[in-house]
Amino acid sequence: MRRLRTGLAALVLAGAGLAATLPAGTAVAAGVPTTAAAACATDWGSQSKVSTDTDYKPLRDIRTGRHDCFDRMVFDILGADTKGPIGYRVGYVDQMHQDGSGDVIPVAGGAILEVRVAAPSYDPATGQPVYDGKAKQPLPGVDLTGYRTFRDARFGGSFEGDTQVGLGVRAKLPFRVFQEGNRLVVDVAHAWRGFR
Template sequence: MVRTVALVAALVVLVGLTPGTAAAQRDRSCAVSWGSGAKSAYPTATADLVGIRAGRHECFDRLVFDFRGPADGHWVSYVDSVSAEGSGAVVPVRGGARLQVSVHARAHDDDDYRPTYVFDDPAELVDATGFATFRQVAWAGTHHGTSSVGLGVRARLPYRVLTVPNRIVVDVAHQW
């Protein structure tokens, strides 16, 4: 037993591990340079919004907009209050900070206005229970080819927006 403890102590010294080092390494690996300013992209392709989902990751929480086809236009910014598309009414959103996330995609068919994105509760589009950063995702409407949500987060944290085939992704870091 004494020999094992001595071997472990020697390994700790050899590789430079000390108590808390694993957490410090994780914190360094989660360092981001994304910033918290507004991010936007002019649409070059638009499609119908068909889903919104969220996921938890080690260093960030992720919100994903799924489309039927390519879509890449977006405007994302921290706001004092989230505004509903069309009416401008305030959409209540929980959290220490609010992101207005607008994608250049409609949530209904063009011809007969049948919804392409259907949800049960506009105030709770996804279950954010247990997320490190997300507090709420609320529907802010669709109007003239733009659909928006209010993303409540615990604080004004850095975020990034990615466009990938048939998706727009918003990642909000857990820390600065």
């Protein structure tokens, strides 16, 4: 009996390690064992998250990925990986209003997570676009088919150095935001179960 419990514990830990090592953009393959209760337990919460320190480098790309416990959105920032700060404000809103005009941007889903990143979609020195997002349109190159949490992703625009994105999610769920090198990462959990 003790061997069985030890073996099961090893499988759970191995599964958790697999889930933690999947890079952004990696789809979880069918048949891969998951350990949702152990691997998904966090204290992310659903309150707004803010960081005001920033180097204001331009946005290069926005991409998404699926993981065992969460869906992920990654903002790639131009420039060398200097670990300079990337400012952001991420929080749930009832409606998304475009900066500058105040126009409502419809975003599908049970809840809207508004993501503001201190990285313009244009080069501040030249004014030339570096990211091809169009206001009120889906993010270019982002296909959310098959995602458990993400439902829609709309480009709000870039205004006064900030880029605005509306992320439609299934419901108001826990999320986290963190910087990894020259990338800003937004993870939204698949469920509240296992989360505080």
